[in-house]
Amino acid sequence: MTVAHWVVQRALPSARLARARSVPSPRRSDDDHSRPEESYLVTVLRGVFAYDRRPALWPARLAPPRALLPRLPIVLGLRLFPRPGGAEALSLTRALAGLSAEARAAFVLCSVHGLPHDAAVDVLEAAGAEDADGAVRDCRAFAADEVGAARTLALSEEFDACVLQATPTDLLRRRHRTRLALVACLAGLLTGALLLAQLAPDPAPVPTTALPAAASGLRAADLTRAPAGRWDNTARIDFTAWPPRGSRVEDEQLLSRALSTWSRPGSGTRVVTTAATSAAPPLSAPQLLYAGEVDAHAVVLLYDGQRLARYQEDLRSQAPTRLDVARVDDADVTTAAAVSLSSKSSGARYLIAPWVAEVQSRDLLRPDVLATALDTTEDGVSEPVPFTAGSEGGCDSRPVLQLRSSARIAERHAFLLAGLGDLSPVHLTFTPLPGHGTPPPRQPREATGPAALVAWSHQACALSDLRDTDSRAVNAWDFAEQDLPDGGGRAVWTCMRETSWRGPGHVAVTLRVAADGAKALARPVSRVRSTALCSRFGQHIVAGTVWRSPRGNWYALAAGSRAVTSLTVSGDVTAKTSARTVAVRAPKRPRFEVSAQLATGGRMQGVMDEK
Template identity: 55%
Template structure:
């Protein structure tokens, strides 16, 4: 058993590291992965025969390897099933408390991979731990579906079949790019890099430790004196809250040209900009407010964002005067924090914090510095070479340039029309510099948060062609689709939306000479992971700016994403001749539609229309090419 563990140690550590949740942090995941594998041996040793007979050597080896995999999987999966308020230090069961290894003064993490590895890691973070395990076992270990199903079931997974299906949807069922990427150094927890912890913070902790020891000694002496009848007061132990915050000298400042020489094009490549980037008094107030917001500070948190103080020195992105306020923008690796105060007084301070983990070329392209009745001003990424404003309600009108200062701050972007009217929906149209790999235009829409949402588009499926992937919403077909969705943009998801994709998944000929209809699924993905979808219908008889009719909504769903590529929807529709019909449509893999309720019909194909009563109430089921059944999002 021990020989098998030593021989397969690297594979077992890779498995544990991939299954453990990314929320633990890179350093802790590495240590936990090694700890879980090293502790798998004592729990399985008594279950296997110590010395197998010669004929059973191969079988015993396979049994030992399977037992180790099951133990490692069971222990790693337990971290995903922990209670909501579970504390790894205080409430972890004995089997989950790591004992070895223990590292002091260093941070360990796997070597960074390229863009493909980072993209795969991001996709894996959106699926369950069991699905990640199945993906590795299928792609790298080459196990069959039945073998993976057996391992997951033995490890206590409730639905191993679903985990295997999800893994296959990620390309794990066939040898190819996924297997090569999972074998790369990005996912190898045995090929590590080492870096020191925050040296300044460590020195402060050491000084604080000595200070605490001195205070403890003084307190002990005081107690002794009190016990002896001496009533002299002891020293004060109060520590100002601001002392717990980082100092301006601790701030990380990225060189101005770092974005031009890195494969990681995100907020880490932003230089420190602004006329007050060296104003220590201002920066100190911003850091202290993030650590301990004073009474009266207005704090705004984006959905699924914690207000906790940064654990490492944050990066300075901007500090300067914007309109009538002074703004400081900080980044701690996963969150943006915007501190602002009036230029006349530091009393009316505001702090906004939002998640930005896994930001990329487009989602890290702009940050809102200030907003108001006159519009929003943005700080643009250093790799943005062209800035324009486009009105989504006027797809045929060219974008107009937006003046931008040398420090990357734009002039105000006009706000969308308020109230019930929908007269304009301005968005940013940006173009990346030719000095980085990707040079293209893309759209960003203000959603009320720190980061505007990235707008993308998937066109109607071509006949016999492969499924479409989201592309930039700057083409003519994309602008037409978004012209019909623009008025509903503010209601697509909550303010913590990272991107919104409009997918035209079906086109349908309407009865009674009604023209054609296009079914669109608009998916709003949040920074925290869950998505919300809205299915809308537009017809060829609608004007170019007529809002599409919403026919279905769903929250916290994978529908209309790469993990939910099959969708169907239905609605009632009144023809130009006044007749009522039930309409239904499905995506590429739908082969048959069945309607029940106020109307009854079945039709082979991806679209259906059937006569119905006024405002019909129906249920629709779609049959996929695989034989599976799918409920329509529009069924009631």
Template identity: 50%
Template sequence: MPSLRPSRPTPRTRIAADTTEAALVEQYTALVRLAYLTLPTSLSRHRRVLLAHHAAQHALPAARTGRVPRPRGADGPPGAGADALRVQVVRTALAAAHRPAWWPGSLRPPRTLLPRLPVVWGLRLFPRAGGADEVRLGQALADASAPARAAFVLRRVDGLDGERVALLLDAAGVADAGAVLREAVGLDAQAGPAAQALLHSQEFDACSVQTRPTDLVRRARRRRAAWTAGAAAAALVAAALLVPAGTTPDPAPGTAGAASPVLSPGRLARTAPDTWADTSRVDFTAWPARGALVHDDALLGRALDTWAAPSDDVRVTASPGTATDAPPRTPQLLFAGEVDGHQVVLLHDGERLARYTADEDSGKVSLDLARADDADVTSGATVVLARGDGAARYLTAPWIAESTVRDLLRPDTPARPLHVSRDGVTDAVPVAPPGGCDKRPVLQLRSSSRIVEHHAFVVADLGGLSPVHLTYTPLPGAGRPPRQPREATSTQALLAWARTACRVPSWGGGGVRAVNVWDFAEQDLPQNGGRAVWACARADSWRGPGDVTLLLRTPAASTTAPARVVGRAENTAACSRFGQHVVAATRWRAPDGHDYLVAAGSRKVTRITADGAVDASKPGRILAVPAPEKGTVRVTARLDTGERLAEVGAARD
């Protein structure tokens, strides 16, 4: 494929000032959207909104004096003024990834002490939330690089062709515009035909925003503290003038070491006990405050102060992609009580869970933070309250009507009942040991019929604050539409997970939201080797990116024999809604001792080809050919659309 980046200096056209000014007014919303989606996804939505408007509003001066690239042979394409603005917006948005940490509101160090416009005081801005489709598209965009996001928007929203996009990226300083454009084309294929309409939705429109105040209580306290400090300073000055030399005034009683709390326990949000049964938003916002210490203001004040400004002796942990700053608003109280000799407070600020734990004997304090945005009836069903001595206690959601425990490595053993207190705290449940694979205990929960009928699901403790939702996608049926993930409670699902559980990493740092095992193909092995199933175990994180493990389940004497790992890939869309096509391969030794290369693809694969130490090609979704014991083999597949598909995460020795 020829490179889309110009091989010689790109012709450029100087644009008249009135042209760019008119283009800025006409294209302002599109420019802000381009900047908003190109900016680093690690920034908060409020900051991205402000920086997006900043990028659009400050694009005009540079665009007036700059030159816009044009394809060779063109005298000056229409829309050149808009192209000049696009170049500046993309350049500014890409530069945001390298902004100084000490100047959070600007894209570059300030020339004065005043931040560059726009500036918003006292309010937080964010686009209106969209539906599940918008969330999935947002996760796919978060997985892509910033230049690829810019190219994707230029193609899908602005309707520019590939050559024009590559030229604009090149002018914006992107090192390899051709490679970035190819990444954007892949993202375009993953997103599907609905992406154009989704990109115009309010989820990605930084010009149509909602407003919320910053923490009003904190602001009021800061104002009072400022007035108090000013009055105290004035009093000290007056006292210094009035007290005779050589004497020192006595301190006011009760003022030594006093400090007003950053957040007030009396302002903590508390949800009514039955809210969960009368709302369409069944997540952490529907949890009531539970526990014997929910009215202990001293404990709650310590928990809030620790979250707002933890001292050096507090152990703070956060799952990947979770901010550790103070809550932007007064949080919601979920639990406060004693658990296994610890005082535990669980808080929720709308986007994160915070667990404050104080050891009553040693006095040690810890603060654990984890993402919880976009939680639902399953991912918001449990939280780990305490973990130690090979066991954990959980706090279950108010909509959980039945709690049981089962071992994934014993699919034929029924789940046993788990006692839960009136406050929703479970008895101690064993956790998977750090080494070996003797047991994989999980919780099997059932939702109340007040919100959904006959809904049971499985969650597993993989080291995070929230247990991970386990699902299963069965083999595709002939002539049927693709299967969707379903709860891992059926016999078929439990048998698949029994051979997968020991191959799923522990993810000790947390951050994983759900793991789905997708059986995408089955194959009769050579030499009467039996029937094998190809599977992809995908772990989706709360922040969006996902990791996959490709597995081959060959016939085995035990129903829990671990499947063979044939590949791994990190930060990929493979095996998700945006990566529905997959091909995998591995070497396999037949009972007679001969080696074979076996490969299989998902339902849209029409041909599999092997190059290198094995040279073979076969129509269909499976391949099995003799292979040498060693030697590099590259496997690709052809889809029914004609597109070429590379193997995911090859791992063959």
């Protein structure tokens, strides 16, 4: 039926000819014995014969000619298809399918239009039939028994090639395709704009250190500013709650230079970004956090929802301006509690969050010494604080910030931040040993309690390895303890995990032995980079190392976290135990491996001594 519709549609005259003459109906009534308009019938039949003589097998690699592709009329928003017939129509269709195209044409001429034998032969020959007379005889024999019934059925709407049914297309699919078309058009426009921008000649360089604010499209008046009391009345405690502070928050020229430098730094600007941080311009006007003077520098601190940008101008010399950009996405009440405004070899001044009620400093290497108060200005700028990870080779002191949040937003809890050279100091936390018969803590705790301060006093010197590494937080997890032989005393295994703003984390496993002394540094065991170990997604760990007792004997030590049910040691020494720790007498500097069975049913390979 699709082919029939297609042939009839192609036989219709053009609009110009249609105005000159009317198209006769191919149908006729029982009382009308006049000869139908042969020109129209001849055109239709020629299309039928041409389609019937098309190549039986068209090469798959070639598209068939357009004339050989049947298609229905296209109406946007509608789906067209022939009317379905009943059982009698299906029976007639199958019977006609057994005839040749010329015999089927003769059947229509004789049975539907009622043409006599000679007239039907003339029409068929005019249309290009090869055996017109034989076709008429075949159709007469086909319809001899039931001419009336066949003719009546052929005149019904099921066989009318001019009758179509119309239904709306799939509305959901139409909407989806419309959106896809719009997206494709937008992508094409953007691609064209980018190509034009690439082909356009570069503008002449501007000799100044930063382009005017108008060149970047951002103005000082566009900067967003949080109300002064927002932090006290919001459930989102991060940089979005910081009000603008500083003596130059109304200095539009300074703010414009900072915006222009971030949007398009001049040739004389030093741009410093942390790992995996883009220095690209902000997509919209950023939020102003600070604009003032710190240590003979004009400083502007901006926040675009994902990054901090610190702009600095030297007020005493013509030194190049500097722009520092760092990721701070998903900052919270602790990681958004302080930002470095100035960095010198002696330390840094921090801008303290408005929700911090108490600012102190303490030395991690002296856990028994109380924290001391730090002076801050009315704008929240602290006095200089030495870096936790000093550039010098010694490890005599490891100062950190100890801040306490306001009772108006939290339970007035204290937390530690360590300055490692980046814009944001690192949040230090602690996970204690699991108690006997009690479940372990579900997440790290603040490192301000006695046990946490003692644990960090043995790990603090290792923070020097994290200087300028885009660290966000460092957690010290005491995952196992054991009694050592030969009077070695008590030992504690610790997994120190550093997590970056980018997401990946590195771990360092250490062992601190009581016989080494209360102020001794923890012994390094192993380092693993880019791992989920010692995190909420890697809650189990097994480690092993070589240890020499006070009596000079060598031992293979191994320990596992709480879910470990048995340990297996293999190599120069072998052992198996159902405990979570093991100490096996060994030859000098033995080589061995350790694995563990977990309560979950799985097995885990241990991280080993890095030496």
